[in-house]
Amino acid sequence: MAVERYTVRVVLDGSSASSGPSSAALGENASARGAASNLKQQQKPSVSQDKNTKVSPSTAGRSYDVHVGPGVRQYLAEVIPADAQRAAVITQANIGWAVECDTSIPRSVFNVPDGEQAKSLTQVESLCRRMVAEGFTRSDVIVAVGGGVVTDLAGFVAAVYHRGIRFVSVPTTLLAQVDAAIGGKTGVNLPEGKNLVGAFWQPHAVLCDTDMLETLPERELRSGQGEMAKYHFLGGDDLHTMSLTQRIAAAVQIKADVVASDERESDRRVVLNYGHTLGHAIETAAHYDLRHGEAVAIGLIYAAEVAFRLGRISRKRVEEHREVVASYNLPMKLPAEHAKHGDNELLALMRRDKKATKGLTFVLDSSEGVTPVMGVPESILRDALAAIR
Ligand SMILES: NC(=O)c1ccc[n+]([C@@H]2O[C@H](COP(=O)([O-])OP(=O)(O)OC[C@H]3O[C@@H](n4cnc5c(N)ncnc54)[C@H](O)[C@@H]3O)[C@@H](O)[C@H]2O)c1
Numbered sequence: 001m002a003v004e005r006y007t008v009r010v011v012l013d014g015s016s017a018s019s020g021p022s023s024a025a026l027g028e029n030a031s032a033r034g035a036a037s038n039l040k041q042q043q044k045p046s047v048s049q050d051k052n053t054k055v056s057p058s059t060a061g062r063s064y065d066v067h068v069g070p071g072v073r074q075y076l077a078e079v080i081p082a083d084a085q086r087a088a089v090i091t092q093a094n095i096g097w098a099v100e101c102d103t104s105i106p107r108s109v110f111n112v113p114d115g116e117q118a119k120s121l122t123q124v125e126s127l128c129r130r131m132v133a134e135g136f137t138r139s140d141v142i143v144a145v146g147g148g149v150v151t152d153l154a155g156f157v158a159a160v161y162h163r164g165i166r167f168v169s170v171p172t173t174l175l176a177q178v179d180a181a182i183g184g185k186t187g188v189n190l191p192e193g194k195n196l197v198g199a200f201w202q203p204h205a206v207l208c209d210t211d212m213l214e215t216l217p218e219r220e221l222r223s224g225q226g227e228m229a230k231y232h233f234l235g236g237d238d239l240h241t242m243s244l245t246q247r248i249a250a251a252v253q254i255k256a257d258v259v260a261s262d263e264r265e266s267d268r269r270v271v272l273n274y275g276h277t278l279g280h281a282i283e284t285a286a287h288y289d290l291r292h293g294e295a296v297a298i299g300l301i302y303a304a305e306v307a308f309r310l311g312r313i314s315r316k317r318v319e320e321h322r323e324v325v326a327s328y329n330l331p332m333k334l335p336a337e338h339a340k341h342g343d344n345e346l347l348a349l350m351r352r353d354k355k356a357t358k359g360l361t362f363v364l365d366s367s368e369g370v371t372p373v374m375g376v377p378e379s380i381l382r383d384a385l386a387a388i389r
């Protein structure tokens with residue numbers, strides 16, 4: 001049986017000012033506008049099957065390919081820019097493959113610590129200094145091998161080292177494959193909060209190798225599934241009928257289509273925040289271990305309950321949210337430990353959301369798809385909280 005592999009091309013709208021070093025022809029690619037169709041038209045994410053499994057590294061314009069499937073990490077040498085002299089492989093010690101990976105050019109492996117603390121300016125400085133010491137120049141390439149922590153950190157180092165060098169991403173967690181590694185957001189944390197320093201910097205290519213997920217701890221898998229559940233409501237109506245590889249490719253396609261139309265996160269891109277308004281509040285309030293995807297899963301149910309109370313969706317659609325979340329074995333209610341966090345605390349935290357630049361904005365489902373909504377009455381927000389307790 002043929003190995004199931006997909007290639008999703010991310011084509012960025014030329015209207016944005018940002019550009020990576022490989023961007024040759026801003027705005028030249030007409031299909032960029034095609035890919036930028038609105039979400040409603042993305043009811044069935046189209047994923048082109050890469051039948052002969054040949055990799056075509058992106059060359060012209062501001063586009064790059066995301067390869068998805070078992071074993072695609074073997075393409076690393078092919079997707080590394082042809083003129084790169086050396087590769088700086090940034091990874092974590094427990095992700096063994098980086099040590100043996102074939103980059104075809106000389107490489108150095110730089111390990112970073114595990115966990116959110118690795119996403120720090122201290123680590124950025126340390127990596128940059130180690131790269132200088134080893135003589136890396138602007139014509140070289142960074143290869144990020146790891147979860148979202150590594151891809152965010154390594155992507156940011158790529159954005160700032162020598163004012164920006166190319167990078168290839170090999171995301172190794174489900175969350176990084178369907179979310180963190182796609183879209184060009186890179187960055188690190190400050191003691192004051194997460195992701196407060198960063199840059200938009202697009203990768204040269206992304207390799208989502210589904211074989212890498214086999215060693216992923218159960219909770220890390222569940223965290224990615226929370227994001228996957230979100231995509232069911234962003235045009236991925238038929239995700240439940242797909243294999244894991246196909247599903248990851250379809251999720252990448254959905255994110256790529258949104259990002260293509262809104263690289264710098266203005267209006268369109270906020271739909272990717274579906275389920276995150278309450279999700280972030282729960283994460284902030286919870287002083288116990290709750291993975292991001294689990295908080296998002298509860299946030300999805302909450303968003304559906306709010307949308308139902310606003311008359312935007314039917315009770316049946318709320319049940320569909322429950323079915324999808326349940327199919328990933330993710331939580332649907334605030335955990336019991338959460339009882340001490342009253343409605344007032346959660347509402348205050350939602351208002352403080354970093355993305356709530358114009359007041360408390362929810363992203364809510366409707367018969368027209370998911371759209372931003374402002375000015376939701378507080379009584380509805382409280383009532384919907386009762387529904388998830
Ligand atoms: N840039 C974006 O658009 C974006 C989007 C979503 C999330 N993020 C960021 O992503 C981060 C979370 O990423 P994450 O959930 O992947 O966590 P993570 O990177 O911390 O990885 C989770 C754990 O799994 C381990 N691991 C990674 N790959 C493995 C493998 N194949 N086998 C076994 N263990 C493996 C890691 O070493 C780590 O211990 C957050 O910092 C978040 O802010 C960024």
Ligand SMILES: [Zn+2]
Nearest residue numbers: 227276292296
């Ligand atoms: Zn998320």
